[in-house]
Every structure is written in C-alpha cells, then in structure tokens.
Amino acid sequence: MFNIPTMTNQFSHIIADKINQKTKPLGALGLLEQCAMQLVTVFSQNVAEEHAFKAFTPSISKPxxxxxxxxxxxxxxxxxxxxxxxxxxxxxxxxxxxxxxxxxxxxxxxxxxxxxxxxxxxxxxxxxxxxxxxxxxxxxxxxxxxxxxxxxxxxxxxxxxxxxxxxxxxxxxxxxxxxxxxxxxxxxxxxxxxxxxxxxxxxxxxxxxxxxxxxxxxxxxxxxxxxxxxxxxxxxxxxxxxxxxxxxxxxxxxxxxxxxxxxxxxxxxxxxxxxxxxxxxxxxxxxxxxxxxxxxxxxxxxxxxxxxxxxxxxxxxxxxxxxxxxxxxxLQAAVGFYNQMASFADAGVEQVVS
Structure with missing residues (x-):
C-alpha cells in the first residue's frame, strides 16, 4: 500500500562522530543531538557514497x-x-x-x-x-x-x-x-x-x-x-x-x-x-x-x-x-549545530571527556 524505504544507516557512525566531535561535552545538547541524528539520516537517504555524504549539507526545505x-x-x-x-x-x-x-x-x-x-x-x-x-x-x-x-x-x-x-x-x-x-x-x-x-x-x-x-x-x-x-x-x-x-x-x-x-x-x-x-x-x-x-x-x-x-x-x-x-x-537548531558548530580540531580546543 505504501512503499516506504527501509532506513539505511550506513553513515550513522559518521553522523554520530561528527556530533560527538563538536566543541561540547558528549551528549550535552541532549535531545537536539538525537534530533540531528534523525534529521541528517532521513535527509541523506539518497546519498550513496561516503565521499558524497561527507560533502553533503543537510537542510530543512520548505517546511x-x-x-x-x-x-x-x-x-x-x-x-x-x-x-x-x-x-x-x-x-x-x-x-x-x-x-x-x-x-x-x-x-x-x-x-x-x-x-x-x-x-x-x-x-x-x-x-x-x-x-x-x-x-x-x-x-x-x-x-x-x-x-x-x-x-x-x-x-x-x-x-x-x-x-x-x-x-x-x-x-x-x-x-x-x-x-x-x-x-x-x-x-x-x-x-x-x-x-x-x-x-x-x-x-x-x-x-x-x-x-x-x-x-x-x-x-x-x-x-x-x-x-x-x-x-x-x-x-x-x-x-x-x-x-x-x-x-x-x-x-x-x-x-x-x-x-x-x-x-x-x-x-x-x-x-x-x-x-x-x-x-x-x-x-x-x-x-x-x-x-x-x-x-x-x-x-x-x-x-x-x-x-x-x-x-x-x-x-x-x-x-x-x-x-x-x-x-x-x-529542528533548525539541530541542523544548524550539525552544519556550523566547530569541532574540537577546527577550534583548537582540547577535547572534553565527560
């Protein structure tokens, strides 16, 4: 009746790592981190190759x-x-x-x-x-x-x-x-x-x-x-x-x-x-x-x-x-921090271990 594609999570480790490497303690953005994970996963379903995914910028379009x-x-x-x-x-x-x-x-x-x-x-x-x-x-x-x-x-x-x-x-x-x-x-x-x-x-x-x-x-x-x-x-x-x-x-x-x-x-x-x-x-x-x-x-x-x-x-x-x-x-904040927030390496900040 409805042909819903099974969610592919092939890049979930990359998404999670990118979130975890932001300049914050692990999990410090709470549900926003889970929200970012889900949004990026859904928006990237049509991205097949890892190099293409790393160049992919998720965005909310015409909500x-x-x-x-x-x-x-x-x-x-x-x-x-x-x-x-x-x-x-x-x-x-x-x-x-x-x-x-x-x-x-x-x-x-x-x-x-x-x-x-x-x-x-x-x-x-x-x-x-x-x-x-x-x-x-x-x-x-x-x-x-x-x-x-x-x-x-x-x-x-x-x-x-x-x-x-x-x-x-x-x-x-x-x-x-x-x-x-x-x-x-x-x-x-x-x-x-x-x-x-x-x-x-x-x-x-x-x-x-x-x-x-x-x-x-x-x-x-x-x-x-x-x-x-x-x-x-x-x-x-x-x-x-x-x-x-x-x-x-x-x-x-x-x-x-x-x-x-x-x-x-x-x-x-x-x-x-x-x-x-x-x-x-x-x-x-x-x-x-x-x-x-x-x-x-x-x-x-x-x-x-x-x-x-x-x-x-x-x-x-x-x-x-x-x-x-x-x-x-x-939702916009979740996508925003994922796309724009600096990583520890980018900012030259010593990584926080929680």
Missing part, C-alpha cells in the same frame, strides 16, 4: 504544515462542549489568518495549508483543499464511522497532497487537525490499539466537565464493544473508530515517509494517527519526530507505548498542529 478538518457524528453524543458547527467556523478562521496556528506558522516559517476532509458546512475558499469524504462521520458508538472505501479515498487524497509538496521541494511536513469530537475518536483508537481501558485514554479535550468525561468514557466503551471484530486490522479500525481528518493524517504520514520526508507529529490526535500508520507499515516510525507531549490525558501513555521522546512539554491541548509548529526552531 509545510497541513491542517486537516473533519466533523464527527459522535459529537452529537454529548462528548464535547462545542457543536460540530464550530469545525467549519474554525476552518474559516484558518483561512482568514486568525487562529493560533496561523500566527505560529507566520512567525516561525511554516507554509500553512488547510484541507477540508469532510466538514458539516464546507468552506469554499480557494485556498482550502477539497478532500471531502462526506460531510460528517457516523457516530462511532452506534455504527462504523465510515466505510473502508472512504479510508482508501482519504489515503489517495493524502498521497496526492504530499506528492505536490514533494514536487515543490518540501522535505519536512507537519500535520494538525480540527474536528469537534475528535479526541473521542483518538481515545477510542488508543484504547483499541494499546488494549487499555477507556478511562485511561479519555481526557478533557477542549476542557469538558466531569460529566462529559463520563459520557465520553461510556461512548468509547460502547464503540470498542460494538466494533470488537474490526479492531485487529488498522484499515477497518480506522473505518470503525476514525475521523475523516485522522484518516488523511494517517495517509499523509505514510505518503511523506514514502517520499523520504521528515514528519513532525503534533499531539494526541496526530499521535493516534501515527500509531495506526505504524501498524500499517512499521518503517514509517523512523521518519517521525514527536513534537510535544500534550496536556490531554493519555498522550504520555501513548508516547511511552511508542517508545519516543517528545521535544517539548508545554501543556498544550489546542490541536491545530500548534505543538508541531512550535518545534520548528528546535
């Missing part, structure tokens, strides 16, 4: 953040403080430049793209990519959220979006989401994939009351029981529990890895999509950088299950890709 929007039938089950109408209203806000993600992308250098994956009220602005799979998913606790053919169409849409970015020279992508009710969908995916009880996966989302939390737990438990026979396969799991935007994010992660691009993973929703993507093709994980640990209950457990360390801990729970957006300066 692009796509916000995928979709509406969830489960929102009508009393699991959110906002009605589904807000999804389209926020899409319009993205178009007009008024959302947090607009501000962060403009400040930090991301190109922002907005994708309508299936919202109750379509926003017809020319700048919005039309990838609609419908107007809203079915309530996941009473029936399949969508069909498997809709999942496949979402993957096809994502592949086309990523192909265009790749042809335009982009090598680093991040994904955000907007969809009232989507933390319920993500919690159900998490519970199904990690085989955890719903109460460990369901959180406050946008800040709901304790009564709504209890309702969300019940809804997730109902969905898991109803779709028990569909949860072993990641495609049918997405059809049963997913959202139109989550499907597109999953497909976009796989498509970007297929093109050898770095994928910056945002918070709870996008990490749920990442879990599904890894289940579909485990090779994708090597291309994923996890931006932050959100304030959504369950996200820390999710990251621990994936055995990954996020770059940031800011207690964010907004979505939109805001955490992924904020990580770009760190």
């Amino acid at each position: 692009t953040l796509l916000v995928f929007a979709g509406d969830h039938g489960v929102a009508a089950q009393g699991v959110s403080i906002a009605p589904s109408d807000v999804t389209s209203q926020m899409v319009a806000n993205f178009v007009s430049g008024g959302a947090a993600i607009n501000v962060f992308c403009q400040q930090l250098g991301w190109q922002l793209e907005v994708v309508d994956c299936g919202t109750l009220h379509p926003v017809t602005a020319a700048s919005v990519h039309n990838c609609r799979l419908g107007s809203i998913t079915k309530p996941l606790n009473t029936e399949m959220a969508m069909s498997t053919s809709q999942v496949q169409q979402g993957f096809n849409n994502a592949k086309q979006l990523i192909q265009q970015l790749y042809l335009n020279g982009c090598n680093t992508v991040a994904f955000g989401e907007m969809g009232i009710g989507n933390t319920t969908s993500a919690a159900a995916i998490m519970a199904a994939m990690l085989k955890l009880p719903a109460q460990q996966c369901v959180g406050k989302g946008t800040g709901v009351s304790d009564d709504i939390i209890k309702r969300k737990i019940t809804v997730v438990e109902q969905a898991l029981a109803l779709h028990k026979s569909h949860l072993a396969d990641p495609i049918t799991l997405l059809a049963a529990l997913g959202g139109f935007e989550i499907v597109h994010i999953t497909g976009a992660m796989l498509s970007a890895a297929e093109k050898g691009m770095v994928v910056v993973v945002d918070g709870f929703i996008c990490s749920a999509a990442a879990m599904v993507a890894i289940a579909i093709n485990p090779e994708v994980k090597e291309y994923l950088i996890f931006a932050h640990c959100s304030n959504e209950q369950g996200h820390q457990l999710m990251l621990e299950a994936l055995n990954v360390k996020p770059l940031l801990q800011l207690d964010l729970r907004l979505g939109e890709g805001t955490g992924a957006a904020l990580s770009l300066p760190l």
Whole structure:
C-alpha cells in the first residue's frame, strides 16, 4: 500500500562522530543531538557514497504544515462542549489568518495549508483543499464511522497532497487537525490499539466537565464493544473508530515517509494517527519526530507505548498542529549545530571527556 524505504544507516557512525566531535561535552545538547541524528539520516537517504555524504549539507526545505478538518457524528453524543458547527467556523478562521496556528506558522516559517476532509458546512475558499469524504462521520458508538472505501479515498487524497509538496521541494511536513469530537475518536483508537481501558485514554479535550468525561468514557466503551471484530486490522479500525481528518493524517504520514520526508507529529490526535500508520507499515516510525507531549490525558501513555521522546512539554491541548509548529526552531537548531558548530580540531580546543 505504501512503499516506504527501509532506513539505511550506513553513515550513522559518521553522523554520530561528527556530533560527538563538536566543541561540547558528549551528549550535552541532549535531545537536539538525537534530533540531528534523525534529521541528517532521513535527509541523506539518497546519498550513496561516503565521499558524497561527507560533502553533503543537510537542510530543512520548505517546511509545510497541513491542517486537516473533519466533523464527527459522535459529537452529537454529548462528548464535547462545542457543536460540530464550530469545525467549519474554525476552518474559516484558518483561512482568514486568525487562529493560533496561523500566527505560529507566520512567525516561525511554516507554509500553512488547510484541507477540508469532510466538514458539516464546507468552506469554499480557494485556498482550502477539497478532500471531502462526506460531510460528517457516523457516530462511532452506534455504527462504523465510515466505510473502508472512504479510508482508501482519504489515503489517495493524502498521497496526492504530499506528492505536490514533494514536487515543490518540501522535505519536512507537519500535520494538525480540527474536528469537534475528535479526541473521542483518538481515545477510542488508543484504547483499541494499546488494549487499555477507556478511562485511561479519555481526557478533557477542549476542557469538558466531569460529566462529559463520563459520557465520553461510556461512548468509547460502547464503540470498542460494538466494533470488537474490526479492531485487529488498522484499515477497518480506522473505518470503525476514525475521523475523516485522522484518516488523511494517517495517509499523509505514510505518503511523506514514502517520499523520504521528515514528519513532525503534533499531539494526541496526530499521535493516534501515527500509531495506526505504524501498524500499517512499521518503517514509517523512523521518519517521525514527536513534537510535544500534550496536556490531554493519555498522550504520555501513548508516547511511552511508542517508545519516543517528545521535544517539548508545554501543556498544550489546542490541536491545530500548534505543538508541531512550535518545534520548528528546535529542528533548525539541530541542523544548524550539525552544519556550523566547530569541532574540537577546527577550534583548537582540547577535547572534553565527560
């Protein structure tokens, strides 16, 4: 389905040695060193010879953040403080430049793209990519959220979006989401994939009351029981529990890895999509950088299950890709020190042994 090349690590010893020879104690730049290792490894996948690699200068090219929007039938089950109408209203806000993600992308250098994956009220602005799979998913606790053919169409849409970015020279992508009710969908995916009880996966989302939390737990438990026979396969799991935007994010992660691009993973929703993507093709994980640990209950457990360390801990729970957006300066810093920081030999500094 997705032909993701196995990551070649033939130059890993050279990368590690170059990082270790910088004018600093070993490991003193912490996660930035791991980030540099991963970025340089991904960016150099098409470099075949050692002499070419030593002349290679890695760089982040045309970083692009796509916000995928979709509406969830489960929102009508009393699991959110906002009605589904807000999804389209926020899409319009993205178009007009008024959302947090607009501000962060403009400040930090991301190109922002907005994708309508299936919202109750379509926003017809020319700048919005039309990838609609419908107007809203079915309530996941009473029936399949969508069909498997809709999942496949979402993957096809994502592949086309990523192909265009790749042809335009982009090598680093991040994904955000907007969809009232989507933390319920993500919690159900998490519970199904990690085989955890719903109460460990369901959180406050946008800040709901304790009564709504209890309702969300019940809804997730109902969905898991109803779709028990569909949860072993990641495609049918997405059809049963997913959202139109989550499907597109999953497909976009796989498509970007297929093109050898770095994928910056945002918070709870996008990490749920990442879990599904890894289940579909485990090779994708090597291309994923996890931006932050959100304030959504369950996200820390999710990251621990994936055995990954996020770059940031800011207690964010907004979505939109805001955490992924904020990580770009760190990615740039990782590439920057790798390319520009002097070695002990270059600087004439006695090597520090830690």
